[in-house]
Amino acid sequence: MRLGVCYYPEHWPEDCWAQDAALMRASGLTRVRIGEFAWSRIEPEPRRFEWDWLDRAIAVLADAGLGIILGTPTATPPKWLVDRMPDMIAVDRDGKPRGFGSRRHYCFSHAGYRAEAARITTALAQRYGEHPAVVCWQTDNEYGCHDTVQSFSAAARDAFRLWLAERYGTIATLNAAWGNVFWSMEYRAFDKIELPNLTVTEGNPAHWLAFRRFSSDQVVSFNRAQVDILRRHSPGRDITHNAMGFYTGFDHHDLAQDLDVLGWDSYPLGFLEQFRFTAQEKRDFARQGHPDIAAFHHDLYRGCAKDGRWSVLEQQPGPVNWARHNPAPLSGMVRLWTLEALAHGAELVSYFRWRQFPMAQEQMHAGLLRTDGKPAPALAEVRTVADEIAEIGDPGAAPKHAALVFSYPSEWITQIQPQGEGCSALWAAFSCYTALRRLGLNVNIVAPDAPLDDYALVVVPCLPIVPDSLSASLGAFTGQIVIGPRTGSRSDDFSIPDTLPPGPLAPLVGGKVVLSETFAQGAGYSGDGWEITRWHDRFEGDVQAEIIADGGAVACWKSGRTRYCSGWPEGALIQEIVSRAARDAQLECAPLPAHIRRRTCAEHIFEFDYASAEVRITPNN
Amino acid sequence: MRLGVCYYPEHWPEDCWAQDAALMRASGLTRVRIGEFAWSRIEPEPRRFEWDWLDRAIAVLADAGLGIILGTPTATPPKWLVDRMPDMIAVDRDGKPRGFGSRRHYCFSHAGYRAEAARITTALAQRYGEHPAVVCWQTDNEYGCHDTVQSFSAAARDAFRLWLAERYGTIATLNAAWGNVFWSMEYRAFDKIELPNLTVTEGNPAHWLAFRRFSSDQVVSFNRAQVDILRRHSPGRDITHNAMGFYTGFDHHDLAQDLDVLGWDSYPLGFLEQFRFTAQEKRDFARQGHPDIAAFHHDLYRGCAKDGRWSVLEQQPGPVNWARHNPAPLSGMVRLWTLEALAHGAELVSYFRWRQFPMAQEQMHAGLLRTDGKPAPALAEVRTVADEIAEIGDPGAAPKHAALVFSYPSEWITQIQPQGEGCSALWAAFSCYTALRRLGLNVNIVAPDAPLDDYALVVVPCLPIVPDSLSASLGAFTGQIVIGPRTGSRSDDFSIPDTLPPGPLAPLVGGKVVLSETFAQGAGYSGDGWEITRWHDRFEGDVQAEIIADGGAVACWKSGRTRYCSGWPEGALIQEIVSRAARDAQLECAPLPAHIRRRTCAEHIFEFDYASAEVRITPNN
Amino acid sequence: MRLGVCYYPEHWPEDCWAQDAALMRASGLTRVRIGEFAWSRIEPEPRRFEWDWLDRAIAVLADAGLGIILGTPTATPPKWLVDRMPDMIAVDRDGKPRGFGSRRHYCFSHAGYRAEAARITTALAQRYGEHPAVVCWQTDNEYGCHDTVQSFSAAARDAFRLWLAERYGTIATLNAAWGNVFWSMEYRAFDKIELPNLTVTEGNPAHWLAFRRFSSDQVVSFNRAQVDILRRHSPGRDITHNAMGFYTGFDHHDLAQDLDVLGWDSYPLGFLEQFRFTAQEKRDFARQGHPDIAAFHHDLYRGCAKDGRWSVLEQQPGPVNWARHNPAPLSGMVRLWTLEALAHGAELVSYFRWRQFPMAQEQMHAGLLRTDGKPAPALAEVRTVADEIAEIGDPGAAPKHAALVFSYPSEWITQIQPQGEGCSALWAAFSCYTALRRLGLNVNIVAPDAPLDDYALVVVPCLPIVPDSLSASLGAFTGQIVIGPRTGSRSDDFSIPDTLPPGPLAPLVGGKVVLSETFAQGAGYSGDGWEITRWHDRFEGDVQAEIIADGGAVACWKSGRTRYCSGWPEGALIQEIVSRAARDAQLECAPLPAHIRRRTCAEHIFEFDYASAEVRITPNN
Ligand SMILES: [Zn+2]
Numbered sequence A, B, C: 001m002r003l004g005v006c007y008y009p010e011h012w013p014e015d016c017w018a019q020d021a022a023l024m025r026a027s028g029l030t031r032v033r034i035g036e037f038a039w040s041r042i043e044p045e046p047r048r049f050e051w052d053w054l055d056r057a058i059a060v061l062a063d064a065g066l067g068i069i070l071g072t073p074t075a076t077p078p079k080w081l082v083d084r085m086p087d088m089i090a091v092d093r094d095g096k097p098r099g100f101g102s103r104r105h106y107c108f109s110h111a112g113y114r115a116e117a118a119r120i121t122t123a124l125a126q127r128y129g130e131h132p133a134v135v136c137w138q139t140d141n142e143y144g145c146h147d148t149v150q151s152f153s154a155a156a157r158d159a160f161r162l163w164l165a166e167r168y169g170t171i172a173t174l175n176a177a178w179g180n181v182f183w184s185m186e187y188r189a190f191d192k193i194e195l196p197n198l199t200v201t202e203g204n205p206a207h208w209l210a211f212r213r214f215s216s217d218q219v220v221s222f223n224r225a226q227v228d229i230l231r232r233h234s235p236g237r238d239i240t241h242n243a244m245g246f247y248t249g250f251d252h253h254d255l256a257q258d259l260d261v262l263g264w265d266s267y268p269l270g271f272l273e274q275f276r277f278t279a280q281e282k283r284d285f286a287r288q289g290h291p292d293i294a295a296f297h298h299d300l301y302r303g304c305a306k307d308g309r310w311s312v313l314e315q316q317p318g319p320v321n322w323a324r325h326n327p328a329p330l331s332g333m334v335r336l337w338t339l340e341a342l343a344h345g346a347e348l349v350s351y352f353r354w355r356q357f358p359m360a361q362e363q364m365h366a367g368l369l370r371t372d373g374k375p376a377p378a379l380a381e382v383r384t385v386a387d388e389i390a391e392i393g394d395p396g397a398a399p400k401h402a403a404l405v406f407s408y409p410s411e412w413i414t415q416i417q418p419q420g421e422g423c424s425a426l427w428a429a430f431s432c433y434t435a436l437r438r439l440g441l442n443v444n445i446v447a448p449d450a451p452l453d454d455y456a457l458v459v460v461p462c463l464p465i466v467p468d469s470l471s472a473s474l475g476a477f478t479g480q481i482v483i484g485p486r487t488g489s490r491s492d493d494f495s496i497p498d499t500l501p502p503g504p505l506a507p508l509v510g511g512k513v514v515l516s517e518t519f520a521q522g523a524g525y526s527g528d529g530w531e532i533t534r535w536h537d538r539f540e541g542d543v544q545a546e547i548i549a550d551g552g553a554v555a556c557w558k559s560g561r562t563r564y565c566s567g568w569p570e571g572a573l574i575q576e577i578v579s580r581a582a583r584d585a586q587l588e589c590a591p592l593p594a595h596i597r598r599r600t601c602a603e604h605i606f607e608f609d610y611a612s613a614e615v616r617i618t619p620n621n
């Protein structure tokens, strides 16, 4: 695994560059990621390019022996471009423009901006595509950051209508598929369909799901246009993009099909603070992040990546600026996070950023250097871990224990129709992931069409739409299976299957769900050390009630090698169910305390202690 | 009392209809409510009507012996209509359009839409008005649902100006009545008056009250236009509308004057979850609803109805889809709710809906049948209760114990000017209702102009504007009276009376309010087992301080047969006061536990146990 | 000190005026404040003035011996004016207009409205400028009330561009100063710069700071235009304005340079309820206000005023109408508040208002008289305190103990970039003020350029931008100094200084801040009876760690006579630090209980008991 760093030569006087590059190398870094926000410096006025400074910056970095990851600058179109085509601006759900003054101020559906993005990508690719130091391209930056996938603009509306016409063929098909007879919502033509925002009450969930799919497809096709240009002008280089944490605005399985390597940006402390962890977890892990945050995404994006190639393109090195509170990592955590990426198979960990920039929005975001150019605390850890990684070498492939099936449309569906507060497919997946990891298991988070043969245990936490491929692979699977609520509960167009949930998985599960209810905390059903929280499915079928709550509510049904978790898959209940399944799967489990996690590789076993920031690496013999 | 069900033949294949109708009858149902969302099927294109399917549906239902309640479909104008008159769309308080894509996407003040509503109503009435199976018409559906009474559109503004000109005659009168000299808010002409939204800080409360009255009047006149058409073309049929729970957006006393029967839609579990019950109540009654929710509305709408005729047009039969959490009713609750409607004098309980529709917005809303056509748990309870009702027959008239006086403008006033958080006239009424019911009393919730002679006790929880009729009826009343804070505190145009509150009731109350203060929880005045919460009135007059808090604050003043509650009328304080008043009124009280409620009728006494879902029916001898 | 009252003759029948005036005088009042909302009565139609009523009102009041404070009515432009120039309306951050119907419905940058404001001010000044009874003018009313300083209108945008061009000279200078290279935010011309709202994510903090400064300057120049007119036409009269509580929307140091006397509006109960006090404080002081609320503003605005002349232009006399809860003051509090103003050096306390107005927005706002014209409880206290004040006479100058340095841009910076929740410069100042007052000290809240020689102790709670004048005065200061976090952490254009914080104060502090972190409650560092909350600075330098938390985090660094508080300056930690500094400064401290405050004057010592509402006045011998 290589180490790298994100660098913005345009922020610093040219006479610093060589010194910076030398120190990077001396710190064990061999990759440098540049350029993704530099459009106003590359093309300060329409059609007037200034390549000189970038030529020189690349030369200096290359001369120091750094391989360059070069970003296309399309996340930050300059003001002159916005002034020329003001309607390229995205529109939010309330109908307000999302204007210039920060970043990501474009609508993915705007044809004019797409042409401009292609133009600047082509210009960059033509100039640097064959530069020997350019080893990788990054398209744009963090698609979807600041909730920018969905745009409610006229451009989006027009593109959505075309997308719908292509998907459904006739308006009658669409009306039937969406159940538009309900509330007289029928359309007479595709060009009468509006975007689903600004309705009096909730819109048709089928309408929303179509819009979420469309919006995701727009990201994928926007990205593909850049990839096509880069492949044409820069043969042999990897192409990557940096995904985010706990973010499902577009389908990463789709996007990754066009990339060689899928990157992601790892900010464990900011994520802990901003996402739905308990107050207790936020206190216990304030300077570490919850022990599953980084690994969950490592295992998720590895499963998204076309050939399993992935990296950390931005690694938090100190306090950030964007969470409600921004603590400093515990001493040792930067090393720990780096080694955990290694254990999970990363190609690269790139720290964000080299030197803290004393101006503008991210002035309080730490780098490896302080604003005064002196080393920040993380730099010493980076030096140490660079040596350790060299010593460890390749930790070897990780044996496959459990597969966790997740799809992006699952999360769209539970967002569109939670039915009970907090019932989210993404967080169901995270809870199941934690439960499996607390047993010391390796987990692969896979798409529904992934092969399952090599696993001993498959968990499907919440997958409303079950594709045929999954029905087939689960049917053929010989290990243990755990299925969670809402799985198989929807058709491709958001209707309940005629046969009731779990639809195509009914034979496997041995029954069907005849009633689903949700409830507040404290209004569920209690068991012996566990509880049915949030959700409960009533079941009919020829199956065995394996786990039963005090009043008789069944928490887990068992049919052959398949368990159905009829409460929301979280906490002690899902821990109990996956423990039983893992035992039946004859997986060797080693229950771990709340702050310890393990990753078993062919050559080494890694143990990460999130309380002390210590890492134990032992040979796997 | 009859039982019925809401049915959407347009959602189901025609070959199901006969079977559905037969099963309805076999389940004890004799009424079926149809048509209220079917505009796009009745008139799929402008002026092209498709009556055939509806003719056949009505025939099938009628042939099965079901009486039909036919709805006008004006709550769901089709897309082609919106496209023809885009400004028919209502505008929200922030100035955003409330567009097509769900329902109720119209502004009550739009003349063009009013004409269209009249046109479709006429067409329906002409076709089915004399059909022998059509026994009742329902106008529109749930006026005001999704906060749709107030529209801040240009159409509303223009209509509001006309309404004001009619009410006030001259602009000088309006300026004087509203106190517009304050902050130089004077207008020079009616056509200069704006809607009260989008002001820098709160608008003039008199301006808001006028707008609330206007908005209510627009609903009433919109409804009346349909009623007039239906009466013309469908003589002898009842006309009804379905009101909602805890909803005060328009004046139901006014609306009901044009109806034969007032219906309402009873969703006890959803209401418990969505409205201001305590966390404890939400837990204790999660699968039952608070024991006063259904009865409060039964007694409220019976009091609104012109001749006391009322019904439940939609009865929750299982989990719904629209609350934050959506639990399943406890087994037995559907029966209990049905019998409670009987005890309170309903003509009809109609379950919503027949079969759960697997698509669109309400796909998670239970019906009597599941989406797969099999019986949902409620169906068996319906069958049972249908038999029981037949056996019971008419429970007889309920003796009058206590009257609770409520008016819709009271709630508008406390919403416009709460003065202290949570000081709502509606919830004051609900609290007083609970206090009376905990004594085992029958309660009638009546308009301020209702006759009071037959009661032993009258409670006026919070009635800022006291009409002359009420002053007169209370003056002549010989029973016990309880008056709550803010009563008589406002003129018809939202000013404080010269004589101070309680204005015209001062002689009765024996004093006046010289200072009102509000406070947070814990900052009130404590008594012996009770507390003065939220609000306190200081009093001057020749009256007796009956109940006094520790520091000397008076909680209840007594003058002759009248008590004035000077704290907010809720909790233990109002329980104590109404208990004293009931005792003085020589009402036979039977204090009940928190989960039991009683309804005494001439023939039977009903006791409803909200803990166990049991109902005890005993002869009243 | 004089007492006065706010009076609206236009609200009352003319035959009340003389009686009102006589009762004012009999109650000990000698000043009456009128006119500030009367535009629609002075000029009911464009260019048609009605002076007669105002002539007579002034005559009646003057005849009774009352000195008149006359307000310009520009806070409430009449409807006809808005109709003539609809774009004078301000626009909120979301782009919504802030229309007519309450008050303050104008954009400070609208040239047309500025001309109208000058016109009405000139008309008033010409008519009454030399009237012998007119002793003072008040400009407008509560600039900024209802968040009205910032407007996002076209007028504001255009004026902002001019302001920027004047400040920065060239666009390159601006781009460099703001760090616009970050995210390609560079502008090519001043007329391409947008307002900072409606960006996709947070805008550049330098952009926001410039907009905050511009917005403040617009208020100052709007006010100055009125002052210039009034000075021209009304020589020898004082000019004042009424500031608000906990309000920092414009720079009061700047505004006060154009005024003779700075007034403020004191509503201790409303402020307690609406601002960030703890639940415990809100309960304990519900009917008194927190004991530092009034004094903090007395000492703040005295420090803002050009020559230290200040007054209370509105004093709460009973329950108000605008807080979430509105309790009545404890008996005695109106007297206490009045005496506390005396002790802190006020020229005038003017009660708001004379008689409660029974209509419009403030109908629930108490006055000295009730709506029925009878005395409200406060009137008797006013009469009493008027006599006491006469008896006390001049309490004498207050000896200088501690100076607290505060600047308005400090609060703008911490609002723009809190970095950790609740890290506000204003509230840091309030916490330090409380800590000093709990020691029984006199506190002067001063601008950064104030002379510091006469103090024994200077506290700088949080002053990101340290001007040269402060570096100089602190460098020359021989007393004890306490510096809080973020001080010296920013350049004038919101960038981190090259030398790291505390920038120019590094020599004084003896080190620099190398890392800042923020954290949630419970995730800080505990000490012995105190805690490091919200924020922590790591420090490098040749200084002594004076106070150290359990794990080793340093809470206070000491270098010579300067202490650096490296946690957020609040609670027990700042109490400990200022106690040490006061001791080292040899200030005579007298630690006070939580509900007692003291003010030491040359002639008298005042002790205010916020639990019992008692005041102890003893001679200072
Ligand atoms: Zn981001």
Ligand SMILES: [Zn+2]
Residues within 6 Å of the ligand: B142, B145, B146
């Ligand atoms: Zn509804």
Ligand SMILES: [Zn+2]
Residues within 6 Å of the ligand: C142, C145, C146
């Ligand atoms: Zn104000």
